[in-house]
Amino acid sequence: MNAETTGSRGFTDLRFRFRVWRGERPFWAGFFTLLGGVPIAYFPYASLQLGNMTLAMSTTAGAGSLIIGVLLVTLGLTLWFQQAVRVFAGVASILLALVSLPVSNVGGFLMGFLCALVGGGLALSWAPGEPVEEAGEEAAPEGAHEVAAAADGEQYEAAGRHEDVPHQTATETTAHANGGRNSAG
Template identity: 75%
Template sequence: MSAETPGESAGTFARLRLRFRDWRGTRPFWAGLFTVLGGIPIAYFPYATLKLGHMSLAMATTAGAGSLIIGVLLVTLGLTMWFQSATRVFAGVAAILLALVSLVVSNIGGFLIGFLLALVGGALALSWVPGKPSSGATGDHHGSDAPAGQAAPGGIPEDPAAGPYFPAAPYEKGEDGETDGVRAAARDGGHRVG
């Protein structure tokens, strides 16, 4: 065993961890995880036999097949969220609907454990939005990425709360040579900018 072996294994572990972190950041990872974890108790409890001392408690119901189908579908939807993140909206809505159906079909949604996990997973899938690629190490800001109050490439200040910015036309001069702000404001939709 050489002195470099722990360093190499730590480097491999760090590299794998960073690759997993990058993979996790490009998809609704937590939504898929909660949905998969929600499907397991929904599918498991109707077929489980719990032993309490010498007493066996069987929770088999007539809807055991329905519970199994709901659980398998939730696991499949969770994996879909991981590997086909473009279908996250469909998978999120389907996970929420299946979680609601599991309340009636599967022992109160896997004793509320599976129901709550699947519901949170579906909500996370609906709320997840892919991130925008970073502008790189240059630090340049363009368009809507410019901080509030700073100018975008066209010289127009970018303020998210202000809405669209239309440059103001100079005041028009009337027949008598004076500026007529009322006529210009009427042309601009009632608001005088500038």
């Protein structure tokens, strides 16, 4: 194999592409919402075998639990593939998690309730990242001119020439001159 072949890079490339895909959407919000829907929908229909005895969890709210679980799974997938509705999906998953407490065996024995609640909160708090600038655009960041002027002023002070120091006036960008930190207070 030479340096130009990509023989063993298949998994690495796939992992990198998944990482980029995951970073562009509320992945963990969708994951927890989807994960919360599974126990809510499953437990009312589950039966546990203990030797010769069968313990069935069937309740009168089985259909309601199934609807809530399927809606939570659908909202989790929606968060992954339609980021524009993240606020609606977050609020809906929180409300469905709260409704699952009385309807579905204490929200899937609190496992589904807590996962759906965390997923809804993550969906509401997620914000898309800012786009990365292209490499060809060499634009100076906001406040870079003030930082350069301050650095020049420090060099003039070190040389003992105070008359040539550029004076920075108080403007709306002085908060950005110190690396984005405001010195008030």
